Amino acid sequence: MIAPTWLYTLIPVGAAVVGAGVAVNAKPGPTIVSAIQHFAAGVVFAAAAGEILPSVMHGASPWATAIGGAIGVVVMLLVKQLESVVKGPVGLVTMVGVDVLIDGLVLGIAFAAGAKVGILLTIALTLEVLFLGLTVANELGETVRSRIKIVGITGALVLLLPIGTLLATPIATLPAPILTGFFAFGLVALLYLVTEELLVEAHETPDRPWVTAMFFAGFLILMVLEEVIG
Helix, strand or coil, X not given: CHHHHHHHHHHHHHHHHHHHHHHHHCXXXXXXXXXXXXXXXXXHHHHHHHXXXXXXXXXXXXXXXXXXXXXXXXXXXXXXXXXXXCCHHHHHHHHHHHHHHHHHHHHHHHHHHCHHHHHXXXXXXXXXXXXXXXXXXXXXXXXXXXXXXXXXXXXXXXXXXXXXXXHHHXXXXXXXXXXXXXXXXXXXXXXXXXXXXXXXXXXXXXXXXXXXXXXXXXXXXXHHHHHHHC
């Protein structure tokens, strides 16, 4: 299971590097960025609702669900608090690193639920990490002049994704109730990503109907893809 998981994590890592490369050469406009954020939010939400949530509900472990979910809420609130304290380029790199590491842990938890769940979440996180690559490159471009250095820093940051996935790999061997608790944690982390990061930042740009529709396009595309994969 480790080798395929590692191979899948290279997809979002590559997407982040591509996003950084695009940003340092041709900065996308705010409307395009907002559309990408809406689309990514829809895809991540579909992965959370269609794949992780059933694993929690079918676990039949209310206490594990409550404890895992509560830990997820605490961790996400701590991340949010850290975002308000840490500022500047160092703060940006720190926060992105924390986000990517948590994404990696959630991806590892998803693979523990099954290969299909992991693959679909990989697709969802690829879009989210692509946006992170764009964001990091844009922010670093204000203080770092070397394009190669900007892309290199971004690439180094997203390597925390496979590290997080590797750390979460042993979760698959845990007893079912504990596994359910980890699924609840992953579900909360994904919902936080959608509601408190992607959509909040997406709405910093004035809404347009076609941009808003990208959320539903992302949601429906992942749902259809789930049906096709079976």
